[in-house]
Amino acid sequence: MRTTRRKNNLLAMIWHHPQGQVGLILAGLLVFAAVAAPWITPFDPYDVTQRAEKGLAPGWPHLLGTSISTGQDIFSMLIYGARVSLLVGIVTGLAIAFLGAFMGILAGYGGRFWDTLIMRLVDVMLVIPTLPLTIVLTNLFGKSYGMIIFIFTIFGWVGLARVIRSQVLVLKSSNYIKAAQLAGASRRYIMFRHILPGVSNLLIMSTALTSAGIMVAEAGLSFLGLGDPTAISWGKMLAEAQSGGALLFGHWWWIIAPGIGIFLSVFAFMRIGLALEEVFNPRMKRSGMLLRLFKSINGSYIQEVFDAMDDRPETDEAGKEAAP
Amino acid sequence: MSQDALLLVEGLKVIFPTDAGIIKAVEGIDLAIHPGECLALVGESGCGKSVSSLAILGLLGTPPALVRAQTIRFDGQNLQALNEQQMAQIRGKDIAMIFQDALTALNPVMSIGRQLDEVFLKHCGMNKSQAKEASIEALRAVGVSSPAQRYRQFPHQLSGGMRQRVLIAMAFAASPKLIIADEPTTALDVTIQMQVLEELRAMQRKSGTALMLITHDLSVVNYLADRILVMYSGKIVETGPVKQILKRPAHPYTEGLLTSVPRLDTCNTRFYQIPDQVPNPMNKPSGCHFHPRCSHAGELCKQTVPSLRSLSPQREVRCHFPLQKGEGGDSQHA
Amino acid sequence: MLKVENLAISFPVKAGLFSKRRHIKAVRGVSLTIQKGQIFGLVGESGCGKSTLAQAVIGMQRPTQGQVFFKGDDLYTLSTPAFRAARQNMQMVFQDPFSALNPRFDVQRIIAEPMHIRGGFSREQMEGRVLELLNLVGLSPEDRHRYPSDFSGGQRQRIGIARAISLHPELLILDEPVSALDVSVHAQIMNLLMDLHEELGLTYLFISHNLADVKDISHSVGVMYLGSFMEYGPTAQVFAQPLHPYTHSLLAAVLTLDQQKEPVITRGDIPSPIEVPPGCSFASRCPLAQPKCQVETPVLLEYRPGQLAACHYPVI
Numbered sequence: 001m002r003t004t005r006r007k008n009n010l011l012a013m014i015w016h017h018p019q020g021q022v023g024l025i026l027a028g029l030l031v032f033a034a035v036a037a038p039w040i041t042p043f044d045p046y047d048v049t050q051r052a053e054k055g056l057a058p059g060w061p062h063l064l065g066t067s068i069s070t071g072q073d074i075f076s077m078l079i080y081g082a083r084v085s086l087l088v089g090i091v092t093g094l095a096i097a098f099l100g101a102f103m104g105i106l107a108g109y110g111g112r113f114w115d116t117l118i119m120r121l122v123d124v125m126l127v128i129p130t131l132p133l134t135i136v137l138t139n140l141f142g143k144s145y146g147m148i149i150f151i152f153t154i155f156g157w158v159g160l161a162r163v164i165r166s167q168v169l170v171l172k173s174s175n176y177i178k179a180a181q182l183a184g185a186s187r188r189y190i191m192f193r194h195i196l197p198g199v200s201n202l203l204i205m206s207t208a209l210t211s212a213g214i215m216v217a218e219a220g221l222s223f224l225g226l227g228d229p230t231a232i233s234w235g236k237m238l239a240e241a242q243s244g245g246a247l248l249f250g251h252w253w254w255i256i257a258p259g260i261g262i263f264l265s266v267f268a269f270m271r272i273g274l275a276l277e278e279v280f281n282p283r284m285k286r287s288g289m290l291l292r293l294f295k296s297i298n299g300s301y302i303q304e305v306f307d308a309m310d311d312r313p314e315t316d317e318a319g320k321e322a323a324p
Numbered sequence: 325m326s327q328d329a330l331l332l333v334e335g336l337k338v339i340f341p342t343d344a345g346i347i348k349a350v351e352g353i354d355l356a357i358h359p360g361e362c363l364a365l366v367g368e369s370g371c372g373k374s375v376s377s378l379a380i381l382g383l384l385g386t387p388p389a390l391v392r393a394q395t396i397r398f399d400g401q402n403l404q405a406l407n408e409q410q411m412a413q414i415r416g417k418d419i420a421m422i423f424q425d426a427l428t429a430l431n432p433v434m435s436i437g438r439q440l441d442e443v444f445l446k447h448c449g450m451n452k453s454q455a456k457e458a459s460i461e462a463l464r465a466v467g468v469s470s471p472a473q474r475y476r477q478f479p480h481q482l483s484g485g486m487r488q489r490v491l492i493a494m495a496f497a498a499s500p501k502l503i504i505a506d507e508p509t510t511a512l513d514v515t516i517q518m519q520v521l522e523e524l525r526a527m528q529r530k531s532g533t534a535l536m537l538i539t540h541d542l543s544v545v546n547y548l549a550d551r552i553l554v555m556y557s558g559k560i561v562e563t564g565p566v567k568q569i570l571k572r573p574a575h576p577y578t579e580g581l582l583t584s585v586p587r588l589d590t591c592n593t594r595f596y597q598i599p600d601q602v603p604n605p606m607n608k609p610s611g612c613h614f615h616p617r618c619s620h621a622g623e624l625c626k627q628t629v630p631s632l633r634s635l636s637p638q639r640e641v642r643c644h645f646p647l648q649k650g651e652g653g654d655s656q657h658a
Numbered sequence: 659m660l661k662v663e664n665l666a667i668s669f670p671v672k673a674g675l676f677s678k679r680r681h682i683k684a685v686r687g688v689s690l691t692i693q694k695g696q697i698f699g700l701v702g703e704s705g706c707g708k709s710t711l712a713q714a715v716i717g718m719q720r721p722t723q724g725q726v727f728f729k730g731d732d733l734y735t736l737s738t739p740a741f742r743a744a745r746q747n748m749q750m751v752f753q754d755p756f757s758a759l760n761p762r763f764d765v766q767r768i769i770a771e772p773m774h775i776r777g778g779f780s781r782e783q784m785e786g787r788v789l790e791l792l793n794l795v796g797l798s799p800e801d802r803h804r805y806p807s808d809f810s811g812g813q814r815q816r817i818g819i820a821r822a823i824s825l826h827p828e829l830l831i832l833d834e835p836v837s838a839l840d841v842s843v844h845a846q847i848m849n850l851l852m853d854l855h856e857e858l859g860l861t862y863l864f865i866s867h868n869l870a871d872v873k874d875i876s877h878s879v880g881v882m883y884l885g886s887f888m889e890y891g892p893t894a895q896v897f898a899q900p901l902h903p904y905t906h907s908l909l910a911a912v913l914t915l916d917q918q919k920e921p922v923i924t925r926g927d928i929p930s931p932i933e934v935p936p937g938c939s940f941a942s943r944c945p946l947a948q949p950k951c952q953v954e955t956p957v958l959l960e961y962r963p964g965q966l967a968a969c970h971y972p973v974i
Contacts, residue, residue: 175758176768179821182716182750183772184742197762297341306337306392309351309558311631368840369811402765484704511868513703518911540841543912586846602810602840 020275026268034082041076045232055249064253069244076140078257084233085265088145088218093211097203099157105199106165109172109191118161125158137225144226151319152214160206164199171198201280208273212266219262234258236292329356330534331380331502335394339371339378342388345606347387349375351558354632357502362528362535364545364566366581367555368601373538376555377504380410381419386639399501417447420495422488422551424507429480431489436490437475440497447498466523485516489523494529503528506538521547539557542585544572554578557613560632564639574619574641574648619647659827660692660715660863667710684710685721686885687843692878694828697855698861698878699893700910701869707885708865712833715863717745728829746776749822753834755814759806763794766802769821776825791820794857795850810845816850823858831863836871848875869912875895877969881905884929884939887958891965901967901974904940940968946971 014020033040042061043050054071058064064074107118134151141147166295171177177194185193221227222235229236236256246254329490338350343623350372357363365373378384379391382403396403399418403411407548415421423429431439442460444450450458456475463471464490468547478643479487486510495503508524509517513532525548537549545552545566552579554562615625624644632642641648667685685707692698702708713719715726717733725731728744736744749772752820759768767774768783769791779787791800797818815835822830836844849934852875856860866872872879872893879896881889881904886966889902900906929935935942941951950970960967962974 173757175752175754176760178718179750179752179758179818180771180775181718182745182748183825185745185775189775194760198760213940277856302339302341302390305339305346309337310335310349311352311629317463368842499905514908515703515911542841581841584842602842 005250014275014279015273018270021278023268023271023273023275026264027272029081030086030265032266033079034086037079037083037124041073041079043076045072045076045080045116049079050284055251057251058253064257065251067240067244067254068246068249068251069240074237074254076235076259077237078261080232081234081258081261082265084222084227084231085215085218085262088149088216089094089211089265089269091220092149092214093207095149096156096160097207099153100160100206101164101196101199101203103138103157103161104194105191106169107161108165108168108194109187115165119165122158124163130155134226135224143226143228144307145218145231148218150229152217156210156214157265160203160210163206164202167199167202170197171195173251178298186211201276205273205276205280206226208269208276212269212273215265215269216262219258234261329358329359330361330398330399330537331355331357332395332397333376333380333393334396335392336379336396337392338384339390340388341390342606346377346610347605348558349605350379353553353555353558353562355532355553355562357536358534359501361551362537362549364537364539364549364552365555366539366542366545368540368602370557370605371555372558373555374426374506376423377506377536377538377554381421381504382406382408391531392409392499397529399447414445415422415499417505419498419502419602420500422491422495422503422505422508424510427479430487432479435476435478437477439473440490440494443494443497458497459493462522464482466490466493466496466527467519468493471614480531483516484512484641485520488520492520492524492527496533497533499531500533502534504536504538504646508537508542509544510541517544521589524548542570542581554581557608558605559613559642560640561614561642562634562637562640572648574635574639574646575614575643576620576647577614580617612642620647660690660729660839662688662690662711662715663727664816665711665714665721665726666720667714667719677814682791683885685714687724688882688886689724690880690887690890692861692863693707694861695859695878696878697881699872700863700865700882701867701872701879702882703908704866704882706882708882708955709833710751710829711882712865714861716748716750716831717741717754718868724766731743745770746825746845747827748829748831749825749827749834750831751815751818751835753821755811755818755838758818759814761806764803764805765817768806768817769802769824772821772825775783783891787824788820791824794823794833794854795820796846800866807818808918810843811839815839815843815847817895819850823854823860826858827860829861829863831865833865835864836868837866837868851875853944869897869908881908886939887966889965889967890958891962895962899962901961901965901972902969903944903946903971903973905967906973907943907945946973 007106011024014143016026024202038044042054042063050073051071052062052073053065055068055239056062056066056071062073062075065077066073083302107115128194130151134148137151138147177190180190180194180251199269219233219235222233223239225239226275227233238255241251241254241258244254255283328358333353333355336353337356340347340349352374352434353372355363355365355376361617365376367373373415375389376382379389379393380396380403384391393404398414401414411483429435437456437459440462441452444455444458445452448455449456460471460475463474468474468489470484474482474486479490482490492508495505497526505524509520512520521544527533528548533627535548536546539545549566552564552566553560554569554575556577562573562578564574564641569578570582573582603613603616609626611627612618612621612625612630615621618625622645628644630642632640634640635646635648639648665685665688666683667680668683682709688707688711690698700708700711702928710719714721718761720734728748731744733744735742752831763771766785766788769788773784773787788802792802795819797813797816801809807916808818809817835851836847839847848871851862851864854860860875864872864876876893878891879893881896881902883904888904889896889900896905896965900909912943929939929942930955935952937952937954938944938947938956939949941947944951948971954970956968956970958968960966961972
């Protein structure tokens with residue numbers, strides 16, 4: 001039996017939301033760029049034979065010039081960099097969603113034991129310094145994006161689990177859950193049929209926002225050199241730009257390009273996340289949207305509506321209310 | 325009659341435009357409250373009574389609401405001409421509000437003593453020690469036991485009845501000219517409700533403050549109010565002195581409300597019920613809004629909106645076939 | 659049908675390191691019997707323990723002491739499958755129409771859920787039953803595809819009622835079913851409940867703080883205060899000639915539309931269930947209290963045939 005109607009229109013609803021639309025378009029472009037990289041880039045930055053003269057300024061055929069250190073085409077690197085960001089961001093976001101939801105629901109609904117256990121775990125994990133640990137782990141087990149995804153997930157589920165748990169606690173006191181229990185529902189039934197759909201809104205929203213945050217974090221780690229040294233990523237581009245002397249020689253395009261890349265991808269996902277938030281909580285509609293709605297209303301129509309409310313004098317025949 | 329009114333409202337209209345349509349919350353109501361009078365605004369949920377009070381106080385933002393009124397005059401001042409700062413001055417000093425749910429109306433992290441003090445400090449120009457004294461006295465006046473101790477307590481430490489009393493104390497503190505009470509005792513137990521209402525009535529009579537009581541509970545109206553305005557689906561359908569209307573209602577809706585109240589002194593095997601539901605505020609019936617549920621409705625009711633007509637110098641009704649013909653008259657036939 | 663014997667439920671209160679362990683004594687020694695087909699009204703103000711009692715009756719709150727017998731079986735000693743079966747034979751209608759229905763489910767799903775959980779029904783059977791129930795509670799067949807947010811409070815309550823009777827339960831527990839509703843809808847739902855009671859031969863445990871409702875719908879009534887019964891007996895008798903001072907004060911405090919009568923005010927606040935005073939729990943507020951009342955706890959005694967009161971000085 002159908003349980004939700006929202007999922008079907010979710011995409012449509014985000015699309016209609018002005019900010020969501022922007023986010024979706026951007027994200028779509030980025031995904032397209034990432035996937036189609038080998039076909040849409042003029043040069044293959046991995047191909048050593050395609051290196052050009054080093055330190056070229058933007059022009060043709062190198063739209064964004066070439067790097068000072070290796071002579072790779074910056075534009076192509078930019079496109080390829082999207083792959084890493086999006087991959088790490090989205091995959092980690094999803095992984096955190098799963099793990100966080102699982103733990104959160106277990107803690108909230110699974111009973112005192114699980115609740116205490118998981119919350120203690122959360123407390124411990126929040127205290128662990130993530131950056132030094134990341135450095136240690138990548139040095140031990142090798143620098144790869146798989147490692148980074150793993151580490152982000154291990155530390156990232158904690159916040160989500162807390163939030164989900166609170167939501168579960170709220171839902172738990174709902175009477176419809178009591179009614180189901182009365183009818184003899186098993187714990188598992190309630191967890192999957194009632195609780196999980198109940199937190200799905202929160203999950204989807206936080207996945208979008210988490211992904212955005214992860215993308216920034218990943219860029220930071222790559223900048224520090226903790227990512228895969230063989231892959232091209234925006235963070236790494238920034239590191240190379242710095243060490244290659246972009247500032248020194250005034251090659252601002254080398255720095256701005258990956259910066260904009262990071263900015264756009266974060267922006268896109270945050271917009272989607274915020275649009276989701278407003279879609280799920282219509283009451284939080286920002287005044288911007290309402291103002292737009294208000295401005296678009298025909299002023300004279302409003303006046304008609306108001307006038308129709310007045311009492312007519314006794315002798316008047318017609319008295320029908322104006323229909324909306 | 326409107327000359328010496330403390331609060332005069334004429335032609336108040338409030339709508340809420342939404343994606344799905346326009347919600348017509350208040351459709352042109354007039355009301356007048358005189359000094360020392362208690363006026364009850366009665367109706368069920370969705371009739372627009374709470375929205376009206378918010379609109380009068382300027383607490384409805386635009387968006388989401390659109391408010392129009394011919395007159396909103398308080399104590400000689402045109403409230404519509406004031407800016408937010410000036411309105412804020414009036415609210416709290418000259419007009420106070422008592423809300424339904426004390427727990428959300430009080431600041432949970434401030435002791436109730438301090439919250440009471442604030443009123444005195446802000447609106448009465450007292451200093452801290454004077455305010456504290458006044459607060460403790462105010463608590464005593466509303467019947468709070470051991471006021472000096474309660475002064476230091478926090479809202480969640482008090483029972484529902486106590487909190488409501490604190491709200492009442494806060495409302496009366498600055499000696500306002502008008503108090504608007506929105507369902508002040510609905511959430512309380514029967515015996516506590518009686519205590520609180522008694523305090524409210526005593527304080528109101530003693531201080532001569534005008535009271536606008538918004539409620540759906542007719543028995544509370546009977547206890548507290550002098551005049552009553554019955555609202556239905558955004559319009560006022562009946563006005564008049566409480567005693568007269570409760571004994572001999574003129575509008576079929578008022579009659580329906582009165583008979584569906586379960587009574588202790590009578591024995592029912594079935595409850596009288598008004599059929600159907602309150603109309604959807606976006607899609608109201610044509611003509612008289614009440615006609616689909618009215619047992620006295622005629623053809624005219626479907627087509628034409630009845631105007632508010634005088635039944636007697638003190639009573640008005642909005643009905644083509646009212647049940648009363650004026651003071652001491654017989655029922656009219658449809 | 660339902661028999662509760664000497665029920666007591668206490669909740670421990672989290673104590674600090676240095677304070678003594680305290681308990682909230684929500685229910686203190688309550689016994690009641692409901693015959694098949696009867697309607698029992700449970701009246702009391704907030705904090706009297708009526709909701710906790712209801713939770714115990716439906717098997718959601720294990721009593722600290724005492725037993726709950728449903729159709730002769732001690733509920734809390736039943737094996738798991740028997741427990742499940744017993745509970746499916748009793749259902750509950752909740753006070754708040756807004757939290758009683760899952761906003762994500764459509765009406766069809768909500769009403770059919772108990773059947774779905776129980777299992778053993780085909781799709782057609784469930785759909786047919788849903789239509790039948792919708793008709794019974796006064797909703798239209800088209801409504802089954804709508805969502806709770808499309809309905810008003812009264813309509814949601816109808817949906818809740820439909821769900822509750824879907825498995826043909828014999829006992830229905832109604833926890834303040836009309837308290838959150840508007841006046842006109844209030845009456846509609848009360849009528850619906852009375853109709854269903856007649857048509858389906860149900861047994862009701864009707865909990866409310868509204869005396870007039872209880873008076874008109876129930877056959878017997880129990881007046882609760884601070885966890886125990888103050889008075890108990892046939893409704894007509896109790897309301898016409900109350901024995902206990904608390905019942906008197908409840909009745910007198912109800913505002914009526916009668917212009918002549920001034921309500922009688924009962925002073926004082928309801929004591930906390932943690933610090934239950936010794937002796938009669940109502941003594942602190944009772945206008946008829948004597949020294950004995952604060953020392954010795956009165957027991958429910960039959961002062962008139964069928965009518966019991968826990969008072970040393972009942973109003974005869």
